[in-house]
Amino acid sequence: MASTSLFQSLPFSLQTSKRASPKPSAHFVIRAQSPISQNNAPAPAAAKQRRPADENIRDEARRVNAPHDHHLFSAKYVPFNADPSSTESYSLDEIVYRSQSGGLLDVQHDMAALKRFDGEYWRSLFDSRVGKTTWPYGSGVWSKKEWVLPEIHDDDIVSAFEGNSNLFWAERFGKQFLGMNDLWVKHCGISHTGSFKDLGMTVLVSQVNRLRKMNRPVVGVGCASTGDTSAALSAYCASAGIPSIVFLPANRISLAQLVQPIANGAFVLSIDTDFDGCMQLIREVTAELPIYLANSLNSLRLEGQKTAAIEILQQFDWQVPDWVIVPGGNLGNIYAFYKGFKMCKELGLVDKIPRLVCAQAANADPLYKYFKSGWKDFKPVIPTTTFASAIQIGDPVSIDRAVHAIKSCDGIVEEATEEELMDATMQADSTGMFICPHTGVALTALIKLKNSGVIKATDRTVVVSTAHGLKFTQSKIDYHSKKIKDMACRYANPPKEVKADFGSVMDVLKTYLQSKAH
Numbered sequence: 001m002a003s004t005s006l007f008q009s010l011p012f013s014l015q016t017s018k019r020a021s022p023k024p025s026a027h028f029v030i031r032a033q034s035p036i037s038q039n040n041a042p043a044p045a046a047a048k049q050r051r052p053a054d055e056n057i058r059d060e061a062r063r064v065n066a067p068h069d070h071h072l073f074s075a076k077y078v079p080f081n082a083d084p085s086s087t088e089s090y091s092l093d094e095i096v097y098r099s100q101s102g103g104l105l106d107v108q109h110d111m112a113a114l115k116r117f118d119g120e121y122w123r124s125l126f127d128s129r130v131g132k133t134t135w136p137y138g139s140g141v142w143s144k145k146e147w148v149l150p151e152i153h154d155d156d157i158v159s160a161f162e163g164n165s166n167l168f169w170a171e172r173f174g175k176q177f178l179g180m181n182d183l184w185v186k187h188c189g190i191s192h193t194g195s196f197k198d199l200g201m202t203v204l205v206s207q208v209n210r211l212r213k214m215n216r217p218v219v220g221v222g223c224a225s226t227g228d229t230s231a232a233l234s235a236y237c238a239s240a241g242i243p244s245i246v247f248l249p250a251n252r253i254s255l256a257q258l259v260q261p262i263a264n265g266a267f268v269l270s271i272d273t274d275f276d277g278c279m280q281l282i283r284e285v286t287a288e289l290p291i292y293l294a295n296s297l298n299s300l301r302l303e304g305q306k307t308a309a310i311e312i313l314q315q316f317d318w319q320v321p322d323w324v325i326v327p328g329g330n331l332g333n334i335y336a337f338y339k340g341f342k343m344c345k346e347l348g349l350v351d352k353i354p355r356l357v358c359a360q361a362a363n364a365d366p367l368y369k370y371f372k373s374g375w376k377d378f379k380p381v382i383p384t385t386t387f388a389s390a391i392q393i394g395d396p397v398s399i400d401r402a403v404h405a406i407k408s409c410d411g412i413v414e415e416a417t418e419e420e421l422m423d424a425t426m427q428a429d430s431t432g433m434f435i436c437p438h439t440g441v442a443l444t445a446l447i448k449l450k451n452s453g454v455i456k457a458t459d460r461t462v463v464v465s466t467a468h469g470l471k472f473t474q475s476k477i478d479y480h481s482k483k484i485k486d487m488a489c490r491y492a493n494p495p496k497e498v499k500a501d502f503g504s505v506m507d508v509l510k511t512y513l514q515s516k517a518h
Protein backbone atom coordinates (compact mmCIF):
# COMPACT_ATOMS: atom_id res chain seq x y z
CA MET A 1 0.00 0.00 0.00
CA ALA A 2 1.36 3.43 -0.93
CA SER A 3 2.06 5.58 2.07
CA THR A 4 -0.33 8.37 1.10
CA SER A 5 -3.36 6.11 0.86
CA LEU A 6 -2.32 4.45 4.08
CA PHE A 7 -2.22 7.77 5.88
CA GLN A 8 -5.55 8.82 4.42
CA SER A 9 -7.22 5.77 5.86
CA LEU A 10 -6.03 6.43 9.38
CA PRO A 11 -7.28 8.50 12.27
CA PHE A 12 -5.88 11.87 13.28
CA SER A 13 -3.21 10.93 15.77
CA LEU A 14 -1.36 8.71 13.32
CA GLN A 15 -1.57 11.05 10.36
CA THR A 16 0.07 13.90 12.21
CA SER A 17 2.62 11.91 14.11
CA LYS A 18 5.70 12.87 12.07
CA ARG A 19 5.20 16.53 12.73
CA ALA A 20 3.36 16.77 16.00
CA SER A 21 4.70 13.76 17.94
CA PRO A 22 1.33 13.07 19.54
CA LYS A 23 1.10 11.47 22.93
CA PRO A 24 -0.20 7.93 22.53
CA SER A 25 -2.75 6.34 24.77
CA ALA A 26 -1.93 3.46 27.07
CA HIS A 27 -3.50 1.14 24.51
CA PHE A 28 -2.28 1.12 20.97
CA VAL A 29 -2.03 4.72 19.90
CA ILE A 30 -3.92 4.51 16.67
CA ARG A 31 -7.37 5.29 17.94
CA ALA A 32 -9.99 7.70 16.81
CA GLN A 33 -10.06 9.45 20.19
CA SER A 34 -6.77 11.32 20.29
CA PRO A 35 -5.52 12.22 23.76
CA ILE A 36 -4.06 15.44 22.33
CA SER A 37 -5.97 18.61 23.10
CA GLN A 38 -6.44 21.29 20.49
CA ASN A 39 -3.48 23.44 21.48
CA ASN A 40 -1.38 20.27 21.33
CA ALA A 41 -0.73 20.20 25.07
CA PRO A 42 -1.10 16.78 26.61
CA ALA A 43 -4.65 16.39 27.84
CA PRO A 44 -5.06 15.13 31.41
CA ALA A 45 -5.52 11.37 31.22
CA ALA A 46 -9.16 10.45 31.69
CA ALA A 47 -9.71 7.81 34.35
CA LYS A 48 -10.07 4.43 32.67
CA GLN A 49 -13.45 2.79 33.28
CA ARG A 50 -13.25 -0.50 35.12
CA ARG A 51 -14.07 -3.31 32.70
CA PRO A 52 -17.32 -5.22 33.24
CA ALA A 53 -17.08 -8.07 35.73
CA ASP A 54 -17.74 -10.73 33.11
CA GLU A 55 -14.93 -9.47 30.85
CA ASN A 56 -11.26 -10.47 31.22
CA ILE A 57 -8.25 -8.51 29.99
CA ARG A 58 -8.09 -10.44 26.69
CA ASP A 59 -11.77 -9.68 26.03
CA GLU A 60 -11.12 -6.07 26.90
CA ALA A 61 -8.20 -5.90 24.45
CA ARG A 62 -10.43 -7.38 21.75
CA ARG A 63 -13.02 -4.68 22.41
CA VAL A 64 -10.67 -1.70 22.90
CA ASN A 65 -7.51 -2.19 20.83
CA ALA A 66 -7.91 -0.81 17.34
CA PRO A 67 -8.01 -3.38 14.52
CA HIS A 68 -5.46 -1.33 12.54
CA ASP A 69 -2.54 -2.40 14.64
CA HIS A 70 -2.25 -5.79 12.95
CA HIS A 71 -1.88 -4.37 9.46
CA LEU A 72 0.35 -1.32 9.69
CA PHE A 73 3.62 -3.05 10.37
CA SER A 74 5.08 -6.33 9.22
CA ALA A 75 8.11 -8.56 9.57
CA LYS A 76 9.55 -11.54 7.71
CA TYR A 77 12.49 -13.94 7.86
CA VAL A 78 15.49 -13.10 5.68
CA PRO A 79 18.95 -14.70 5.56
CA PHE A 80 21.08 -13.20 8.33
CA ASN A 81 23.35 -10.43 7.05
CA ALA A 82 22.20 -11.11 3.51
CA ASP A 83 23.56 -9.33 0.50
CA PRO A 84 21.23 -6.34 -0.19
CA SER A 85 20.45 -7.88 -3.60
CA SER A 86 19.03 -11.05 -1.99
CA THR A 87 15.30 -11.60 -2.48
CA GLU A 88 15.07 -14.67 -0.27
CA SER A 89 12.47 -14.22 2.46
CA TYR A 90 9.87 -16.24 4.34
CA SER A 91 6.67 -15.43 6.16
CA LEU A 92 6.90 -15.74 9.94
CA ASP A 93 4.06 -18.27 9.56
CA GLU A 94 6.42 -20.66 7.78
CA ILE A 95 8.34 -23.24 9.77
CA VAL A 96 11.89 -22.48 8.75
CA TYR A 97 15.08 -22.06 10.77
CA ARG A 98 17.79 -21.85 8.12
CA SER A 99 18.31 -20.00 4.84
CA GLN A 100 18.65 -21.82 1.51
CA SER A 101 22.42 -21.78 1.89
CA GLY A 102 22.16 -23.28 5.40
CA GLY A 103 22.94 -19.99 7.13
CA LEU A 104 21.14 -18.27 9.99
CA LEU A 105 17.93 -16.30 9.53
CA ASP A 106 16.98 -12.93 10.96
CA VAL A 107 13.61 -11.27 11.48
CA GLN A 108 13.51 -8.19 9.28
CA HIS A 109 10.97 -5.51 10.11
CA ASP A 110 9.41 -3.17 7.59
CA MET A 111 11.61 -0.29 8.70
CA ALA A 112 10.04 2.10 6.21
CA ALA A 113 6.66 1.59 7.90
CA LEU A 114 8.15 2.04 11.37
CA LYS A 115 10.00 5.18 10.20
CA ARG A 116 6.71 6.89 9.39
CA PHE A 117 6.76 7.71 13.10
CA ASP A 118 9.51 9.70 14.71
CA GLY A 119 11.62 8.80 17.73
CA GLU A 120 9.51 10.92 20.05
CA TYR A 121 6.40 9.00 18.97
CA TRP A 122 7.94 5.63 19.79
CA ARG A 123 9.45 6.81 23.07
CA SER A 124 6.08 8.18 24.20
CA LEU A 125 4.22 5.08 23.06
CA PHE A 126 6.55 2.71 24.88
CA ASP A 127 6.67 4.90 27.99
CA SER A 128 2.87 5.07 28.12
CA ARG A 129 2.58 1.31 28.43
CA VAL A 130 4.94 0.69 31.36
CA GLY A 131 3.51 -0.49 34.66
CA LYS A 132 0.02 -1.32 33.39
CA THR A 133 -2.04 -4.50 33.31
CA THR A 134 -3.43 -3.82 29.85
CA TRP A 135 -3.34 -6.88 27.59
CA PRO A 136 -0.80 -7.47 26.09
CA TYR A 137 1.15 -4.26 26.75
CA GLY A 138 1.64 -4.93 30.46
CA SER A 139 4.50 -7.15 29.28
CA GLY A 140 7.85 -5.45 28.74
CA VAL A 141 8.12 -7.43 25.50
CA TRP A 142 4.62 -6.82 24.14
CA SER A 143 4.74 -3.16 25.11
CA LYS A 144 7.03 -3.03 22.06
CA LYS A 145 4.76 -5.27 19.99
CA GLU A 146 5.05 -3.21 16.79
CA TRP A 147 8.82 -3.90 16.83
CA VAL A 148 8.53 -7.54 17.88
CA LEU A 149 5.75 -9.50 16.18
CA PRO A 150 3.56 -6.79 14.69
CA GLU A 151 1.12 -9.06 12.92
CA ILE A 152 0.16 -11.45 15.68
CA HIS A 153 -3.34 -11.05 17.07
CA ASP A 154 -3.48 -10.07 20.73
CA ASP A 155 -5.64 -13.13 21.30
CA ASP A 156 -2.82 -15.49 20.30
CA ILE A 157 -0.28 -14.02 22.67
CA VAL A 158 0.99 -16.18 25.54
CA SER A 159 2.50 -13.88 28.15
CA ALA A 160 3.38 -13.81 31.83
CA PHE A 161 3.85 -10.04 31.69
CA GLU A 162 7.58 -10.68 31.48
CA GLY A 163 10.21 -7.95 31.11
CA ASN A 164 10.14 -4.55 32.81
CA SER A 165 12.94 -5.95 34.98
CA ASN A 166 14.78 -3.86 37.51
CA LEU A 167 17.75 -1.79 36.43
CA PHE A 168 19.59 -1.80 39.73
CA TRP A 169 22.09 0.88 40.72
CA ALA A 170 25.03 -1.17 42.03
CA GLU A 171 26.11 1.64 44.30
CA ARG A 172 28.17 -0.22 46.86
CA PHE A 173 29.73 -2.75 44.48
CA GLY A 174 30.68 0.05 42.10
CA LYS A 175 32.20 2.27 44.75
CA GLN A 176 33.87 -0.38 46.88
CA PHE A 177 35.36 -2.68 44.28
CA LEU A 178 35.75 -0.45 41.23
CA GLY A 179 35.60 3.20 42.23
CA MET A 180 32.65 3.59 39.84
CA ASN A 181 29.62 5.77 40.46
CA ASP A 182 27.43 4.89 37.53
CA LEU A 183 27.35 1.09 37.54
CA TRP A 184 24.04 -0.68 36.92
CA VAL A 185 22.83 -4.27 36.85
CA LYS A 186 19.94 -5.15 34.57
CA HIS A 187 18.23 -7.94 36.46
CA CYS A 188 16.81 -9.97 33.56
CA GLY A 189 16.83 -13.04 35.81
CA ILE A 190 14.22 -11.60 38.16
CA SER A 191 11.54 -12.90 35.91
CA HIS A 192 8.78 -15.49 35.71
CA THR A 193 11.04 -18.55 35.31
CA GLY A 194 14.17 -16.88 36.64
CA SER A 195 16.07 -16.01 33.49
CA PHE A 196 16.07 -13.71 30.45
CA LYS A 197 14.77 -16.61 28.36
CA ASP A 198 11.20 -15.58 29.23
CA LEU A 199 11.63 -12.54 26.99
CA GLY A 200 12.18 -14.67 23.91
CA MET A 201 9.93 -17.55 24.86
CA THR A 202 6.78 -15.45 25.11
CA VAL A 203 7.32 -14.53 21.46
CA LEU A 204 8.13 -18.01 20.25
CA VAL A 205 5.29 -19.75 22.08
CA SER A 206 2.82 -17.05 21.01
CA GLN A 207 3.77 -17.67 17.39
CA VAL A 208 3.39 -21.43 17.92
CA ASN A 209 -0.04 -20.80 19.40
CA ARG A 210 -0.93 -18.89 16.25
CA LEU A 211 0.48 -21.62 13.98
CA ARG A 212 -1.52 -24.29 15.79
CA LYS A 213 -4.70 -22.26 15.40
CA MET A 214 -3.85 -22.10 11.67
CA ASN A 215 -3.63 -25.93 11.71
CA ARG A 216 0.07 -25.92 10.92
CA PRO A 217 1.84 -29.22 11.71
CA VAL A 218 3.13 -28.38 15.19
CA VAL A 219 2.36 -31.06 17.78
CA GLY A 220 4.90 -29.89 20.35
CA VAL A 221 7.80 -27.51 20.92
CA GLY A 222 11.30 -28.73 21.74
CA CYS A 223 14.68 -27.44 22.81
CA ALA A 224 18.13 -28.47 23.96
CA SER A 225 19.02 -26.69 27.14
CA THR A 226 21.54 -25.97 29.83
CA GLY A 227 18.56 -25.28 32.09
CA ASP A 228 17.04 -21.87 31.45
CA THR A 229 15.61 -22.27 27.95
CA SER A 230 13.88 -25.49 29.05
CA ALA A 231 12.43 -23.79 32.13
CA ALA A 232 10.98 -20.96 30.08
CA LEU A 233 9.75 -23.20 27.27
CA SER A 234 7.95 -25.57 29.60
CA ALA A 235 6.29 -22.76 31.57
CA TYR A 236 4.98 -20.87 28.53
CA CYS A 237 3.86 -24.08 26.82
CA ALA A 238 2.10 -25.25 29.98
CA SER A 239 0.32 -21.94 30.21
CA ALA A 240 -0.97 -22.34 26.63
CA GLY A 241 -1.64 -26.10 26.87
CA ILE A 242 1.01 -26.95 24.27
CA PRO A 243 3.23 -30.06 24.74
CA SER A 244 6.91 -29.30 25.36
CA ILE A 245 9.90 -31.61 24.96
CA VAL A 246 13.27 -30.78 26.47
CA PHE A 247 16.69 -32.36 25.89
CA LEU A 248 18.95 -31.87 28.90
CA PRO A 249 22.61 -32.88 29.26
CA ALA A 250 22.54 -35.43 32.09
CA ASN A 251 24.02 -34.21 35.40
CA ARG A 252 25.08 -30.87 33.98
CA ILE A 253 22.32 -28.55 35.14
CA SER A 254 21.32 -27.34 38.57
CA LEU A 255 18.58 -29.05 40.57
CA ALA A 256 16.48 -25.87 40.57
CA GLN A 257 16.64 -25.78 36.78
CA LEU A 258 15.89 -29.49 36.39
CA VAL A 259 12.79 -29.32 38.52
CA GLN A 260 11.25 -26.50 36.47
CA PRO A 261 10.34 -28.45 33.29
CA ILE A 262 9.45 -31.50 35.36
CA ALA A 263 6.98 -29.46 37.42
CA ASN A 264 5.55 -27.76 34.33
CA GLY A 265 4.76 -31.11 32.73
CA ALA A 266 7.34 -31.13 29.94
CA PHE A 267 8.54 -34.40 28.42
CA VAL A 268 12.09 -34.35 29.82
CA LEU A 269 14.88 -36.36 28.19
CA SER A 270 18.06 -36.54 30.25
CA ILE A 271 20.71 -37.39 27.68
CA ASP A 272 24.22 -38.65 28.31
CA THR A 273 26.00 -35.92 26.39
CA ASP A 274 26.81 -32.22 26.76
CA PHE A 275 24.74 -29.25 25.57
CA ASP A 276 26.30 -29.25 22.10
CA GLY A 277 25.37 -32.94 21.76
CA CYS A 278 21.77 -32.18 22.82
CA MET A 279 21.63 -29.27 20.38
CA GLN A 280 22.74 -31.48 17.51
CA LEU A 281 20.08 -34.07 18.42
CA ILE A 282 17.21 -31.57 18.69
CA ARG A 283 18.13 -30.13 15.31
CA GLU A 284 17.98 -33.59 13.74
CA VAL A 285 14.74 -34.47 15.53
CA THR A 286 12.92 -31.25 14.64
CA ALA A 287 13.80 -31.84 10.98
CA GLU A 288 11.92 -35.17 11.14
CA LEU A 289 9.03 -34.69 13.58
CA PRO A 290 6.32 -32.05 13.99
CA ILE A 291 8.24 -30.48 16.87
CA TYR A 292 8.91 -26.75 16.59
CA LEU A 293 12.46 -25.72 17.53
CA ALA A 294 12.63 -23.29 20.46
CA ASN A 295 16.37 -22.65 20.72
CA SER A 296 17.75 -19.28 19.67
CA LEU A 297 18.76 -20.76 16.32
CA ASN A 298 15.13 -19.81 15.77
CA SER A 299 15.40 -16.06 15.25
CA LEU A 300 11.92 -15.38 16.65
CA ARG A 301 13.34 -15.75 20.16
CA LEU A 302 15.75 -12.86 19.66
CA GLU A 303 12.89 -10.49 18.83
CA GLY A 304 11.72 -10.80 22.42
CA GLN A 305 15.20 -10.76 23.93
CA LYS A 306 16.09 -7.51 22.14
CA THR A 307 13.45 -5.67 24.19
CA ALA A 308 15.79 -5.80 27.22
CA ALA A 309 18.09 -3.40 25.35
CA ILE A 310 15.20 -1.06 24.56
CA GLU A 311 14.14 -1.24 28.20
CA ILE A 312 17.61 -0.18 29.39
CA LEU A 313 17.43 2.95 27.24
CA GLN A 314 13.90 3.61 28.44
CA GLN A 315 14.95 3.22 32.09
CA PHE A 316 17.71 5.79 31.54
CA ASP A 317 15.10 8.14 30.10
CA TRP A 318 16.45 7.42 26.62
CA GLN A 319 20.05 8.27 27.46
CA VAL A 320 22.61 5.81 26.14
CA PRO A 321 25.02 4.03 28.51
CA ASP A 322 28.67 3.74 27.51
CA TRP A 323 28.99 -0.01 28.00
CA VAL A 324 26.70 -3.03 28.25
CA ILE A 325 28.26 -6.32 29.36
CA VAL A 326 26.45 -9.58 28.49
CA PRO A 327 27.48 -13.14 29.41
CA GLY A 328 27.59 -15.31 26.27
CA GLY A 329 27.05 -19.03 25.61
CA ASN A 330 25.01 -19.99 22.55
CA LEU A 331 25.49 -16.30 21.60
CA GLY A 332 21.95 -15.32 20.66
CA ASN A 333 21.58 -12.77 23.43
CA ILE A 334 24.56 -10.59 22.55
CA TYR A 335 23.09 -10.16 19.07
CA ALA A 336 19.62 -9.52 20.52
CA PHE A 337 21.04 -6.65 22.59
CA TYR A 338 22.82 -5.23 19.57
CA LYS A 339 19.65 -5.46 17.48
CA GLY A 340 17.54 -3.72 20.14
CA PHE A 341 20.01 -0.84 20.46
CA LYS A 342 20.44 -0.56 16.71
CA MET A 343 16.70 -0.36 16.07
CA CYS A 344 16.43 2.44 18.64
CA LYS A 345 19.11 4.39 16.82
CA GLU A 346 17.74 3.71 13.36
CA LEU A 347 14.25 4.80 14.40
CA GLY A 348 15.46 7.97 16.07
CA LEU A 349 14.86 7.15 19.74
CA VAL A 350 18.55 7.66 20.53
CA ASP A 351 21.52 8.96 18.57
CA LYS A 352 24.14 6.29 19.26
CA ILE A 353 24.53 2.77 20.63
CA PRO A 354 26.64 1.52 23.56
CA ARG A 355 29.76 -0.57 23.18
CA LEU A 356 29.00 -4.21 23.98
CA VAL A 357 31.19 -6.63 25.88
CA CYS A 358 30.51 -10.36 25.57
CA ALA A 359 31.81 -12.24 28.61
CA GLN A 360 32.59 -15.95 28.44
CA ALA A 361 33.74 -18.54 30.96
CA ALA A 362 37.36 -19.48 30.23
CA ASN A 363 36.25 -23.13 30.28
CA ALA A 364 33.86 -22.49 27.37
CA ASP A 365 35.33 -19.61 25.40
CA PRO A 366 35.19 -20.13 21.61
CA LEU A 367 34.17 -16.51 20.91
CA TYR A 368 36.93 -15.15 23.16
CA LYS A 369 39.55 -17.24 21.36
CA TYR A 370 38.22 -16.11 17.99
CA PHE A 371 38.30 -12.45 19.09
CA LYS A 372 41.84 -12.82 20.40
CA SER A 373 42.95 -14.36 17.10
CA GLY A 374 41.92 -11.09 15.41
CA TRP A 375 38.85 -12.87 14.00
CA LYS A 376 41.17 -15.06 11.93
CA ASP A 377 40.18 -18.55 12.83
CA PHE A 378 36.98 -19.75 14.48
CA LYS A 379 37.17 -23.16 16.08
CA PRO A 380 34.51 -24.68 18.33
CA VAL A 381 35.95 -25.86 21.66
CA ILE A 382 35.20 -28.85 23.87
CA PRO A 383 34.03 -27.01 26.98
CA THR A 384 35.00 -28.20 30.42
CA THR A 385 32.94 -27.97 33.58
CA THR A 386 32.19 -24.46 34.74
CA PHE A 387 30.17 -23.07 37.63
CA ALA A 388 28.56 -20.89 34.96
CA SER A 389 26.91 -24.09 33.74
CA ALA A 390 24.30 -22.40 31.55
CA ILE A 391 27.06 -21.10 29.26
CA GLN A 392 29.02 -24.35 29.08
CA ILE A 393 28.73 -24.34 25.29
CA GLY A 394 31.58 -25.00 22.85
CA ASP A 395 29.90 -24.71 19.45
CA PRO A 396 27.52 -21.74 19.67
CA VAL A 397 24.79 -21.68 17.01
CA SER A 398 24.77 -17.87 16.83
CA ILE A 399 28.50 -17.38 16.32
CA ASP A 400 27.94 -15.32 13.14
CA ARG A 401 25.38 -13.12 14.85
CA ALA A 402 27.71 -12.49 17.79
CA VAL A 403 30.68 -11.60 15.58
CA HIS A 404 28.52 -9.17 13.62
CA ALA A 405 27.28 -7.55 16.85
CA ILE A 406 30.72 -7.17 18.40
CA LYS A 407 32.33 -5.83 15.22
CA SER A 408 29.51 -3.36 14.54
CA CYS A 409 29.66 -1.64 17.92
CA ASP A 410 33.41 -1.69 18.50
CA GLY A 411 32.77 -4.34 21.09
CA ILE A 412 35.07 -6.52 23.14
CA VAL A 413 35.13 -10.16 24.26
CA GLU A 414 36.48 -11.02 27.72
CA GLU A 415 36.69 -14.20 29.74
CA ALA A 416 36.68 -15.30 33.38
CA THR A 417 38.38 -18.21 35.10
CA GLU A 418 36.44 -20.26 37.62
CA GLU A 419 38.08 -18.52 40.56
CA GLU A 420 37.51 -15.07 39.05
CA LEU A 421 33.85 -15.65 38.31
CA MET A 422 33.12 -17.16 41.70
CA ASP A 423 34.98 -14.40 43.57
CA ALA A 424 33.13 -11.73 41.59
CA THR A 425 29.81 -13.45 42.31
CA MET A 426 30.50 -13.54 46.04
CA GLN A 427 31.77 -9.96 46.09
CA ALA A 428 28.53 -8.85 44.44
CA ASP A 429 26.47 -10.92 46.87
CA SER A 430 28.34 -9.30 49.76
CA THR A 431 26.98 -5.93 48.59
CA GLY A 432 23.36 -7.08 48.69
CA MET A 433 22.94 -8.73 45.30
CA PHE A 434 22.34 -12.46 44.92
CA ILE A 435 23.58 -13.16 41.43
CA CYS A 436 24.13 -16.23 39.28
CA PRO A 437 27.64 -17.32 38.22
CA HIS A 438 27.02 -16.08 34.65
CA THR A 439 26.57 -12.59 36.02
CA GLY A 440 29.85 -13.23 37.88
CA VAL A 441 31.44 -13.84 34.47
CA ALA A 442 30.15 -10.45 33.28
CA LEU A 443 31.33 -8.71 36.45
CA THR A 444 34.78 -10.26 36.01
CA ALA A 445 34.92 -8.83 32.50
CA LEU A 446 34.05 -5.44 33.96
CA ILE A 447 36.72 -5.72 36.67
CA LYS A 448 39.37 -6.61 34.07
CA LEU A 449 38.38 -3.87 31.64
CA LYS A 450 38.22 -1.29 34.43
CA ASN A 451 41.61 -2.34 35.77
CA SER A 452 43.17 -2.13 32.32
CA GLY A 453 41.71 1.36 31.80
CA VAL A 454 39.45 0.40 28.88
CA ILE A 455 36.34 1.15 30.95
CA LYS A 456 36.73 4.45 32.81
CA ALA A 457 35.59 5.18 36.35
CA THR A 458 32.99 7.64 35.07
CA ASP A 459 31.62 5.46 32.27
CA ARG A 460 27.97 4.56 32.64
CA THR A 461 28.10 0.79 32.56
CA VAL A 462 25.36 -1.85 32.61
CA VAL A 463 26.04 -5.47 33.53
CA VAL A 464 23.33 -7.82 32.34
CA SER A 465 22.34 -10.35 34.98
CA THR A 466 20.88 -13.28 33.08
CA ALA A 467 19.48 -15.65 35.71
CA HIS A 468 18.28 -15.61 39.29
CA GLY A 469 20.93 -16.51 41.89
CA LEU A 470 18.50 -18.89 43.60
CA LYS A 471 18.91 -21.28 40.66
CA PHE A 472 22.58 -21.73 41.58
CA THR A 473 22.61 -22.12 45.34
CA GLN A 474 24.76 -25.27 45.34
CA SER A 475 27.74 -23.41 43.88
CA LYS A 476 27.35 -20.71 46.52
CA ILE A 477 27.16 -23.28 49.30
CA ASP A 478 30.27 -25.05 48.00
CA TYR A 479 32.13 -21.73 47.88
CA HIS A 480 31.09 -20.58 51.34
CA SER A 481 31.96 -24.01 52.77
CA LYS A 482 35.38 -23.68 51.11
CA LYS A 483 34.76 -27.03 49.49
CA ILE A 484 36.02 -26.17 46.02
CA LYS A 485 39.25 -27.86 44.96
CA ASP A 486 42.10 -25.48 44.06
CA MET A 487 40.05 -22.39 44.96
CA ALA A 488 40.99 -20.09 47.84
CA CYS A 489 37.33 -18.98 48.27
CA ARG A 490 38.57 -15.62 49.56
CA TYR A 491 35.13 -14.21 50.17
CA ALA A 492 33.67 -17.27 51.90
CA ASN A 493 31.34 -16.51 54.80
CA PRO A 494 30.65 -19.87 56.46
CA PRO A 495 28.13 -20.07 59.28
CA LYS A 496 29.63 -20.14 62.77
CA GLU A 497 28.70 -23.16 64.84
CA VAL A 498 28.00 -22.23 68.41
CA LYS A 499 26.84 -24.00 71.55
CA ALA A 500 23.28 -23.31 72.70
CA ASP A 501 24.16 -21.27 75.80
CA PHE A 502 24.09 -17.54 76.48
CA GLY A 503 27.81 -17.25 77.28
CA SER A 504 28.97 -18.91 74.05
CA VAL A 505 26.59 -16.80 71.95
CA MET A 506 27.79 -13.63 73.73
CA ASP A 507 31.45 -14.54 73.15
CA VAL A 508 31.12 -15.01 69.43
CA LEU A 509 28.99 -11.88 69.07
CA LYS A 510 31.52 -9.72 70.97
CA THR A 511 34.37 -10.97 68.77
CA TYR A 512 32.27 -10.30 65.67
CA LEU A 513 31.27 -6.78 66.77
CA GLN A 514 34.88 -5.92 67.61
CA SER A 515 35.97 -6.97 64.13
CA LYS A 516 33.30 -4.68 62.64
CA ALA A 517 33.85 -1.62 64.87
CA HIS A 518 35.33 1.38 63.00
Ligand SMILES: Cc1ncc(COP(=O)(O)O)c(C=O)c1O
Nearest residue numbers: 328329330331332333390466467
Ligand atom coordinates in the same frame (compact mmCIF):
# COMPACT_ATOMS: atom_id res chain seq x y z
C1 LIG B 1 21.88 -17.76 32.70
C2 LIG B 1 22.40 -17.63 31.31
N1 LIG B 1 23.26 -16.64 31.05
C3 LIG B 1 23.75 -16.47 29.82
C4 LIG B 1 23.40 -17.31 28.79
C5 LIG B 1 24.01 -17.05 27.46
O1 LIG B 1 23.07 -16.59 26.52
P1 LIG B 1 23.33 -16.90 25.00
O2 LIG B 1 23.23 -18.38 24.84
O3 LIG B 1 22.24 -16.20 24.29
O4 LIG B 1 24.67 -16.41 24.69
C6 LIG B 1 22.52 -18.37 29.02
C7 LIG B 1 22.16 -19.34 27.98
O5 LIG B 1 22.88 -19.65 27.11
C8 LIG B 1 21.99 -18.50 30.31
O6 LIG B 1 21.11 -19.47 30.57
Ligand SMILES: N[C@@H](CCOP(=O)(O)O)C(=O)O
Nearest residue numbers: 225226227228229295296330
Ligand atom coordinates in the same frame (compact mmCIF):
# COMPACT_ATOMS: atom_id res chain seq x y z
N1 LIG C 1 21.65 -21.27 28.28
C1 LIG C 1 20.77 -21.85 27.35
C2 LIG C 1 21.45 -22.59 26.25
C3 LIG C 1 20.60 -22.63 25.01
O1 LIG C 1 20.50 -21.36 24.50
P1 LIG C 1 19.38 -20.88 23.48
O2 LIG C 1 19.27 -19.43 23.77
O3 LIG C 1 19.87 -21.19 22.14
O4 LIG C 1 18.11 -21.60 23.77
C4 LIG C 1 19.76 -22.68 28.12
O5 LIG C 1 19.37 -22.25 29.18
O6 LIG C 1 19.36 -23.72 27.68
